[in-house]
Amino acid sequence: MSPPTDAIAGAARPIAHLADLETSASIGVRLSDGRDALLVRVHGRVSAFENRCPHQDVPLEAEPDRFLEAGGELIQCAMHGALFLPEDGECVFGPCQGDHLRQIPVSVDDDGRIHLAVE
Template sequence: MATVTPLFHISELAENSAKGLEVNQRKLFAVSSQGKVYLYENSCPHKGVPLEWLPDTFLDIEKQFIQCSTHGALFTIDQGLCIAGPCAGASLAPVACEIIDGQVCIRE
């Protein structure tokens, strides 16, 4: 049976922002966009390095794309698909999440 693990309260993630997390030694990040929350592994498919520039800084300046700090690759927020950069066509690894009683949760 899967265990539900609460990650954070939805109020901690403003619209058009991102938040880095570590859950059971897994590095993840959440992005809020257009009223939805997307959760991904914090690893660029090109080099396997963390994506953020600074803590919780995963988005480009216009907050339209996830951007890798190493080579500037751009990923769509809703699918994690690389649309520009050295890993074009590759995707971030999504992590299924759900909101339960205001908490963003994963099932492990």
């Protein structure tokens, strides 16, 4: 995970910038309430999820900021190999198939700053 970046509840403070995410990239961030989250950018679209696998409630990455499988198309749980769609967090392969990652609403402003809706 990248050095902790706090998202303030209800605030418009950016948590990251598009420049932090290459075309197919991922980073970990820490939310103001202490939860860990991940940002992924696949095919230009940014999504955010809590960094917990629905199968056994473990962090998804084995190495900091490594949330995508080798092809850069799907989010992967390093513990059991479960694969998740970056659009909505649905598990499409693995022990939790059909379950979803907890999605966090995300927006990107005109300057490329990424904001999360954190309550």
